[in-house]
Amino acid sequence: FSISVPSPSNSFVSHTRHSSRRWYSAGTISPFQFINKSNHNHQHKLKTYLSTTVNLSGGASSEERVEGVARQPRVIFVLGGPGAGKGTQCARIVEHFDFIHLSVGDLLRLERSNPSSANGQLIESYLSEGKIVPVSISLTLVQKKMSTYPPSTIFLIDGFPRSLDNLTGWSSQMSDSCKTLSVLIYDCPLPILESRILLRGETSGRSDDNISSLKKRFMTFKSETIPVVKMLEESGVECVHISGENTLEEVWISTKNVIEELLKAELIERNELLNSGGHLKEIVDDDILESFINQGLWKSPIGEVEVEGKRATIKGEEGRRIWELRDGEWWMIHFSCAE
Numbered sequence: 001f002s003i004s005v006p007s008p009s010n011s012f013v014s015h016t017r018h019s020s021r022r023w024y025s026a027g028t029i030s031p032f033q034f035i036n037k038s039n040h041n042h043q044h045k046l047k048t049y050l051s052t053t054v055n056l057s058g059g060a061s062s063e064e065r066v067e068g069v070a071r072q073p074r075v076i077f078v079l080g081g082p083g084a085g086k087g088t089q090c091a092r093i094v095e096h097f098d099f100i101h102l103s104v105g106d107l108l109r110l111e112r113s114n115p116s117s118a119n120g121q122l123i124e125s126y127l128s129e130g131k132i133v134p135v136s137i138s139l140t141l142v143q144k145k146m147s148t149y150p151p152s153t154i155f156l157i158d159g160f161p162r163s164l165d166n167l168t169g170w171s172s173q174m175s176d177s178c179k180t181l182s183v184l185i186y187d188c189p190l191p192i193l194e195s196r197i198l199l200r201g202e203t204s205g206r207s208d209d210n211i212s213s214l215k216k217r218f219m220t221f222k223s224e225t226i227p228v229v230k231m232l233e234e235s236g237v238e239c240v241h242i243s244g245e246n247t248l249e250e251v252w253i254s255t256k257n258v259i260e261e262l263l264k265a266e267l268i269e270r271n272e273l274l275n276s277g278g279h280l281k282e283i284v285d286d287d288i289l290e291s292f293i294n295q296g297l298w299k300s301p302i303g304e305v306e307v308e309g310k311r312a313t314i315k316g317e318e319g320r321r322i323w324e325l326r327d328g329e330w331w332m333i334h335f336s337c338a339e
């Protein structure tokens with residue numbers, strides 16, 4: 001099988017290409033400063049311009065590299081044993097970042113409870129036996145759900161791929177049309193998983209949150225999901241292990257840091273495409289922007305990237321760009337020259 005492997009420039013752990021850059025952790029974004037010393041006469045017009053929004057991926061542009069990246073769904077797979085905290089952390093992620101959470105287990109449970117589904121009984125038998133439902137069923141549900149969102153969405157796909165069948169199914173049907181950003185794996189010792197699931201079972205109403213189904217789910221996790229994680233790692237997909245055994249808040253801090261690094265890599269890629277293609281110039285026919293471009297301000301190397309939720313700032317030696325994540329898409333909303 002083959003898997004869509006992010007290129008080094010997308011890979012947030014691979015620092016080789018960006019080794020000369022300085023990385024900063026998330027911080028508060030200070031108020032915008034629209035001061036351009038070399039362009040005082042343009043200042044008023046510049047301010048007016050800056051209050052508008054530039055959609056970098058829109059416009060009748062011939063720059064397909066930018067367009068292609070912008071319009072492709074991106075996925076982050078989320079794995080871990082039953083009770084590792086996948087669903088809990090995904091819920092936190094979507095509170096802070098503009099992603100869509102798709103729990104494949106939830107999609108299967110919903111399908112099972114649909115009286116008109118031909119697969120309801122089959123799904124129930126797989127769930128209570130702790131086995132993995134054939135990918136033809138689970139992937140159809142995932143595809144159907146994904147198609148209801150804009151093509152540029154970033155999806156958190158929770159609980160998938162958890163078997164070789166899942167992985168080959170995804171790889172053959174989805175890897176050309178989706179970009180895999182990363183795989184998050186929540187590691188947690190079995191005794192902790194067991195106590196969490198039994199506690200969850202008191203209120204979840206799930207037919208598999210009991211000790212007998214749980215033992216089978218653990219077996220499946222060891223024999224099918226862990227080998228899939230190894231395959232993903234060996235194939236070069238960015239896999240990030242996060243310790244899931246700490247408190248919810250501690251796990252969230254690690255998760256947030258990982259997501260922020262991922263988003264930084266996304267932003268750097270956008271800026272690199274922008275710089276290399278002169279894309280902005282094509283989209284916004286504006287003399288001030290043109291003078292910025294002619295001065296080479298857009299080509300300054302990226303010195304700092306700060307991400308805070310849906311907002312991010314990229315600072316170079318000569319300027320700053322403020323980006324916003326909307327519907328999974330980065331929009332550059334402001335720019336300024338360095339003072």
Ligand SMILES: Nc1ncnc2c1ncn2[C@@H]1O[C@H](COP(=O)(O)OP(=O)(O)O)[C@@H](O)[C@H]1O
Nearest residue numbers: 082083084085086087088196200246247248251
């Ligand atoms: N870090 C944590 N510490 C303690 N309990 C947790 C933690 N993360 C999740 N839980 C609880 O453990 C149970 C399983 O978490 P959940 O996110 O549903 O796991 P998963 O989706 O991986 O099966 C839930 O009842 C949840 O509230």
Ligand SMILES: O=c1ccn([C@@H]2O[C@H](COP(=O)(O)OP(=O)(O)O)[C@@H](O)[C@H]2O)c(=O)[nH]1
Nearest residue numbers: 082083104105126127130131132133159160
């Ligand atoms: O891609 C998937 C995801 C889930 N499941 C089934 O759904 C169950 C519950 O998965 P979920 O991710 O909801 O919960 P977890 O067991 O990780 O807590 C699993 O044991 C499997 O039987 C499946 O077959 N394929």
